[in-house]
Amino acid sequence: MRETQNLLIVDDDDAINKVFERLSKDRGWSYAIARSGEEALEQLGREVFEAAVVDIKLPGFTGLQLLEHFKRNGINAEVVIMTGVGSVETAVDAMKKGAYDYITKPFDDIDRVAIILDKAMDRYRLTQKLRKLERKGADEMSYEGIVGRSRKMQEVFDIIENIAPTTSTILIMGESGTGKELVARAIHVRSHRREKSFVVINCAAIPAHLLESELFGHVRGSFTGAIADKKGLFEEGNGGTVFLDEIGEMPPSLQVKLLRVLQEGELRPVGGVAEKRVDVRLIAATNRDLVTMVREGKFREDLFYRINVIGIQLPPLRERPDDIPILAYHFLQKYTHRMKKKIDKISVDAFQALQNYSWVGNVRELENVIERAVVLAGGDSITAQDLPAKVLSESFYLMSDEGGFDITKFSYQEAKNRALASFNKAYITSLLKESHGNISFASERAGMDRSNFKKLIKRYGVDIGEYREK
DSSP: OOOEEEEEEEEOOHHHHHHHHHHHHTTTTTTESSHHHHHHHHHHOOOOEEEEEEEEEEESHHHHHHHHHHTTTTOOOOEEEEEEGGHHHHHHHHHHTTTSEEESSSSOOOOOOOHHHHHHHHHHHHHHHHHHHHHHHHHGETTTEEEEHHHHHHHHHHHHHTTTOOOOEEEEETTTOOHHHHHHHHHHHHHHTTTOOOOOOETSSSSSHHOOOOOHHHOSSSSSOSSSSOOOHHHHHHEEEEEEETGGGGGHHHHHHHHHHHHHSOOOOOOOOOOOOOOOOEEESSSSSSHHHHHHTTTHHHHHHOOSSSEEEEOGGGGGGHHHHHHHHHHHHHHHHTOOOOOOOOOHHHHHHHHHHOOOOOHHHHHHHHHHHHOOOOOSOOGGSSTTTTSSTTTTOOOOTTSSGGGGGGOOHHHHHHHHHHHHHHHHHHHHHHTTTTHHHHHHHHHHOOOHHHHHHHHTTTTGGGTTOO
């Protein structure tokens, strides 16, 4: 198997080559140099490269001809064209033929050159990952229905393996949409109770006056409409596992009864006089800060310690971006099968947009976005145009009047101004999300004067109220 290197430098100018040698060493890139198109082909026969920076004018044949050779022969390296300031039109033509980007000589900003090459290599790695997923299938990268191969998810899987055989009570914490119920099911399936019931109840979805009856049951005549005895979910789950989602929404009066079930293994139905014995394993979940709720008197301290014997913190999707391609392909396969559509690819541009999005709704939001894209896609591939506007990061895509994503329709200065405005707005909104609308905190994080930060908020039409806690 041929070795993969980061960068192939193709130029007959030794001064330019020395610049790229120095840059490669500073960035820790492996590299090779070719001083002609023929030498480049020899290098490509021996090694695989993630990116190639190619001068437009080469001895023997042009950079455009070398680019065409790349595309014709399935060489996957991302090509960055080098050109003089007066040949920008040729470079733009190269981008239309498949070049990743272009840079002009002489280099007035070497940091910008480094960023372009970094992004080109990232794009190559993402493309390779997508091709692997297309061949292998995302479902092979799942654990008990939980899709993910990132380090953070591997840690979660290791915890599940260790705690599933025990009888300990578990508290799963994480933002909405991170897959708390899937983790609870995986624990149940890996436990000795797997042949018994797995009972799910969302404490936030049931009115407080009905929740007690749902959990603990009731006897006939205990309230209007109670025409017969009814088992609660704890009885239904006897011998198995009960999953209480959003336990932070449970009223204090029911927290006392739940504590008795956990401590004594006994419950009393609504209106009943006799205790009933139950044997259940409780797994609770919440997206709220129970420690703060305990401190504020909104959640019982003794119950918190009883349910938090073992805690599992699920990472939000933005903290495990390596799982986004795997999850996206998993949902692509799910919904193409359900809708009987033949879509087997997701374009690299679409994936770059998916990986740049913040995913406030986590895995659940990603699933909804892919389902929508499958519905809208007209060909055999999901493209950036099939994604909702909120997902399309304007730092990468500038909308044209026709609704496409052709950056070349703008002058350089106009494109730069639009990209800068998009970056500024994205940066401001990210800080406001993190600070929950606290301008002082956000401006401090930005290293800006508070009044200047407020001017930026006003200039880009950002609504602070969207980010303040209700």
